[in-house]
Amino acid sequence: MFRIRILRQRQDNYSYLIQSGQQVWCIDPAEAQPVLQLLQRERLQLVAILNSHAHADHCGANLSLQQASGCPIFGADQRIPGLTTELTTTAQDAALPFRVLFTPGHTRGDCCYLLTDGVETPALFSGDCLFIGGCGRLFEGSAAQLYQSLQQFNTLPDHCQLYCGHDYALDNYRFASRLLPDCREIRHQLQHYEERQRQGQPSVPAQLGDERRANPFLRCHQAALAQVLGCPAAAPVEVFRRLRLAKDQA
Numbered sequence: 001m002f003r004i005r006i007l008r009q010r011q012d013n014y015s016y017l018i019q020s021g022q023q024v025w026c027i028d029p030a031e032a033q034p035v036l037q038l039l040q041r042e043r044l045q046l047v048a049i050l051n052s053h054a055h056a057d058h059c060g061a062n063l064s065l066q067q068a069s070g071c072p073i074f075g076a077d078q079r080i081p082g083l084t085t086e087l088t089t090t091a092q093d094a095a096l097p098f099r100v101l102f103t104p105g106h107t108r109g110d111c112c113y114l115l116t117d118g119v120e121t122p123a124l125f126s127g128d129c130l131f132i133g134g135c136g137r138l139f140e141g142s143a144a145q146l147y148q149s150l151q152q153f154n155t156l157p158d159h160c161q162l163y164c165g166h167d168y169a170l171d172n173y174r175f176a177s178r179l180l181p182d183c184r185e186i187r188h189q190l191q192h193y194e195e196r197q198r199q200g201q202p203s204v205p206a207q208l209g210d211e212r213r214a215n216p217f218l219r220c221h222q223a224a225l226a227q228v229l230g231c232p233a234a235a236p237v238e239v240f241r242r243l244r245l246a247k248d249q250a
């Protein structure tokens, strides 16, 4: 069985350690020192690093960790520091317990990692593609591209756990509730994440089903959303484009 450990890094980043026995896989390490200390303290072996994309707050610790452990580094972007295996196919790499989903949009080389075997509930590590209550900014891709990337999650079950790359839940749901103040699901999520913050709890994991009911970026087919964004007859992808723009300007 895998155990998923959440590491808060930098200002609001989440890195993850996926542990089986004494072996760990590390997703998106930003800071090396806390990871190295934990490895040493618990005598864990770093098997591999997996990066969701090439931004420094997701792979800043790659080279230090690689130097200390000699571990391989996986990702879908050649710009990732220390990359040893570029992931190019969704077929599961025998060396990895994860499935890879290619999700360009935030950058052109984004991918997400899905863990389904060896866990009670499937876990999606979504990097800066899908956030709780939001989605990533468009740095290199188009709105249509990120919209398509997000559609890949439609086949995942409601009870799938969402582990994203930043703690933006409160900010995102505050924005969502300003946009759609009458939405009960959004209000409920906002209260939930305010409570978690009061208790000093991380926002992750969320349930994908809750996100489908409340996260406006997963609800671009909704008439109320199209209405409030001033495009009542628009296709969902256009609603998405306007929504992303509105969030950028919020």
Ligand SMILES: [Zn+2]
Pocket (backbone or CB within 6 Å): 053, 055, 106, 128
């Ligand atoms: Zn990023």
